[in-house]
Amino acid sequence: MRRIYLDYAATTPTHPEVVKAMLPYFTDAFGNASSIYSYGREARGAVEEARTKVAELIGARSEEIIFTGGGTEADNYALKGVAYANERKGNHIITTSIEHRAVLEVCKFLESRGFKVTYLPVDEYGLVTPDDVKRAITDKTILISVMHANNEVGTIEPVEEICKIAREAGVYFHTDAVQTVGHIPVNVDELKVDLLAISGHKFYGPNGVGVLYVRKGTKLVSFMHGGGQERKCRAGTENVPAIVGLGKAVELVGQEMGKEAGRQAYLRDKLIKGLLEKIDHIRVNGHPTKRLPNNVNVIVDFVEGESLLLSLDSEGICASTGSACGMASPEPSHVLLALGIPPEQAHGSLRFTLGRANTETDVERVLEVLPTIVARLRAMSPLSKSQK
Amino acid sequence: MRRIYLDYAATTPTHPEVVKAMLPYFTDAFGNASSIYSYGREARGAVEEARTKVAELIGARSEEIIFTGGGTEADNYALKGVAYANERKGNHIITTSIEHRAVLEVCKFLESRGFKVTYLPVDEYGLVTPDDVKRAITDKTILISVMHANNEVGTIEPVEEICKIAREAGVYFHTDAVQTVGHIPVNVDELKVDLLAISGHKFYGPNGVGVLYVRKGTKLVSFMHGGGQERKCRAGTENVPAIVGLGKAVELVGQEMGKEAGRQAYLRDKLIKGLLEKIDHIRVNGHPTKRLPNNVNVIVDFVEGESLLLSLDSEGICASTGSACGMASPEPSHVLLALGIPPEQAHGSLRFTLGRANTETDVERVLEVLPTIVARLRAMSPLSKSQK
Numbered sequence: 159m160r161r162i163y164l165d166y167a168a169t170t171p172t173h174p175e176v177v178k179a180m181l182p183y184f185t186d187a188f189g190n191a192s193s194i195y196s197y198g199r200e201a202r203g204a205v206e207e208a209r210t211k212v213a214e215l216i217g218a219r220s221e222e223i224i225f226t227g228g229g230t231e232a233d234n235y236a237l238k239g240v241a242y243a244n245e246r247k248g249n250h251i252i253t254t255s256i257e258h259r260a261v262l263e264v265c266k267f268l269e270s271r272g273f274k275v276t277y278l279p280v281d282e283y284g285l286v287t288p289d290d291v292k293r294a295i296t297d298k299t300i301l302i303s304v305m306h307a308n309n310e311v312g313t314i315e316p317v318e319e320i321c322k323i324a325r326e327a328g329v330y331f332h333t334d335a336v337q338t339v340g341h342i343p344v345n346v347d348e349l350k351v352d353l354l355a356i357s358g359h360k361f362y363g364p365n366g367v368g369v370l371y372v373r374k375g376t377k378l379v380s381f382m383h384g385g386g387q388e389r390k391c392r393a394g395t396e397n398v399p400a401i402v403g404l405g406k407a408v409e410l411v412g413q414e415m416g417k418e419a420g421r422q423a424y425l426r427d428k429l430i431k432g433l434l435e436k437i438d439h440i441r442v443n444g445h446p447t448k449r450l451p452n453n454v455n456v457i458v459d460f461v462e463g464e465s466l467l468l469s470l471d472s473e474g475i476c477a478s479t480g481s482a483c484g485m486a487s488p489e490p491s492h493v494l495l496a497l498g499i500p501p502e503q504a505h506g507s508l509r510f511t512l513g514r515a516n517t518e519t520d521v522e523r524v525l526e527v528l529p530t531i532v533a534r535l536r537a538m539s540p541l542s543k544s545q546k
Numbered sequence: 547m548r549r550i551y552l553d554y555a556a557t558t559p560t561h562p563e564v565v566k567a568m569l570p571y572f573t574d575a576f577g578n579a580s581s582i583y584s585y586g587r588e589a590r591g592a593v594e595e596a597r598t599k600v601a602e603l604i605g606a607r608s609e610e611i612i613f614t615g616g617g618t619e620a621d622n623y624a625l626k627g628v629a630y631a632n633e634r635k636g637n638h639i640i641t642t643s644i645e646h647r648a649v650l651e652v653c654k655f656l657e658s659r660g661f662k663v664t665y666l667p668v669d670e671y672g673l674v675t676p677d678d679v680k681r682a683i684t685d686k687t688i689l690i691s692v693m694h695a696n697n698e699v700g701t702i703e704p705v706e707e708i709c710k711i712a713r714e715a716g717v718y719f720h721t722d723a724v725q726t727v728g729h730i731p732v733n734v735d736e737l738k739v740d741l742l743a744i745s746g747h748k749f750y751g752p753n754g755v756g757v758l759y760v761r762k763g764t765k766l767v768s769f770m771h772g773g774g775q776e777r778k779c780r781a782g783t784e785n786v787p788a789i790v791g792l793g794k795a796v797e798l799v800g801q802e803m804g805k806e807a808g809r810q811a812y813l814r815d816k817l818i819k820g821l822l823e824k825i826d827h828i829r830v831n832g833h834p835t836k837r838l839p840n841n842v843n844v845i846v847d848f849v850e851g852e853s854l855l856l857s858l859d860s861e862g863i864c865a866s867t868g869s870a871c872g873m874a875s876p877e878p879s880h881v882l883l884a885l886g887i888p889p890e891q892a893h894g895s896l897r898f899t900l901g902r903a904n905t906e907t908d909v910e911r912v913l914e915v916l917p918t919i920v921a922r923l924r925a926m927s928p929l930s931k932s933q934k
Binding site: 163165168169170171172174176177181184188189190193195196197198227228229230231233234242258259260261263264266267271357359364366367379380382384385386393394395396397398399400464467468470471476477478 | 553556558580866
């Protein structure tokens, strides 16, 4: 049975060209990039080349790129770093109720350390209202963190507009761009963000490497303390193979992004249209147009998302109920709840996220298989009998 | 010219078997280990297998092993985690003046957050005196952190004895075992440590992966906040290829360690003996017997360590003046200063750290090349003329 992977928002396979680029740095040019002998200088050169590529992709300067151990670390660094560095100015942070847990859990931690956090609501599509941001700002506000696009429902937030508000108020702005960089154009100068988090494995780069973009002049305390790597901003031996791999991934998406985004948006729309036609009591979550090109998120009434997943898996189709990072939790998605969806319905969510390898055949296969699965599960479900 | 790598304490090449073990997890079994479909379950299985291997190597239980993004992160997690979780009990931490910067810089950060830190002195060999630890403990002490072996001079600390003192006082004990695990036997139950940090790339595993061992029952606050990975102890998508690679590296060193330690100790002693015979005004740093099997650290009077390094590099020999993590700094090594070595002499330090690929021929080559280099540099050096 051919496996159809439709969970690219959770993780992507590493591109074969990326693996190829990484390989020499495991065994041959393996020097510590902070060493001064030739082995080390080779590694250093490769790291700096990757840094330049990342900077170019997002319109930043090389010295504004800090390599981290992943997207989660980049978010931890941005929030804790700004909070600790600016606490004399104020202790108030503004974020949204639909952020990834890498932001929300950091905010909860900061609350336990004396900071105050405002969690803004979103509308039924998952959009933050810029005016809400404006109203939430106080003279104690030091940071606003709004994700670029939501990882579950795919809604793209009005970051540029909110950044403008932050800038006028003299407040730092961070965005978790883990779902957008490598998928749609992201330019730090157009958005005017001060900090931006990137994860390598979300766009065919390796796991365990990410980036925090930090605009020059931003006051930030280190998160990972230790050696003087990354210009004393991020301690820990440089992960040279992963950084080189990230650089290669950036190069590849830079070439493919425009074409891929269009192709995936076409498949996305075909999938959404087909699902709405073939399954009743189903609805689409997230914004109809301000949406990631690869995201489909639906609620299928009267069935459990997990049962759908397992049935799809037995047909070789990999999907998700939402965030893989929240899988351990039996709670309904905090994102869907924030969109105003009742808990009992939020349990029936199903996310398909498309990627490079998907074709029209994959979409057709889902449209062939899923209606039957839904019908079977509904026939067995007490929910269905009582509520339908 | 054949390159002779003698800086294994900085980083090791990834073992080809480790790379081989990692490869399928980049492109084929690439699923997110937190996903519930088969792709994810495969990845999850591989992660748990690696966890068991690590646990077995150090005599721990699987559930006491937390995978991190490296040794630096493991140290950050241990210190900040214990500090924040136990601050109601007290705010005092005891460590030593020769710790790796991944411990020292965290301590400095914690001082800025209201904690008090005692930095214990060491003797001329770099040994901590257990009685000093005992005397430093107050009713506010919550954590003692003493490295298992020093990364620069190779001295192995009396961790078992200090642990006993910590345990009697009811104080948590952490050890940075980045230089010992995979090189000499380390057993958490013999040492009786509560926390222990491991780095994958120090024993032929990949970069960007480490372990924090946490004894069951230890009160700890998360360091990396976000998703519920690693039983909610460490957020961030599991770096499956790196974790699998670490597991393989553990398996390999488990087989080779005894033999390799003996072989390297023989080469170490041959190198030390040769250097003392062939170069005058040279002395060995660190303890003569309580010493890592692969560490040689010397001070060559009247020359700069950096000049020695560059001259050795031009002969294809990779060595170090001390920690690669401190390379960015022009300051003399804090470890050598703590041993009582005057700053002007500490600048002449040279570290060779041996590894799997080194042979007797490599040692002979160093003994052939270095005396000539030293003689040439001394002839040019004003230090030499004025002081010799």
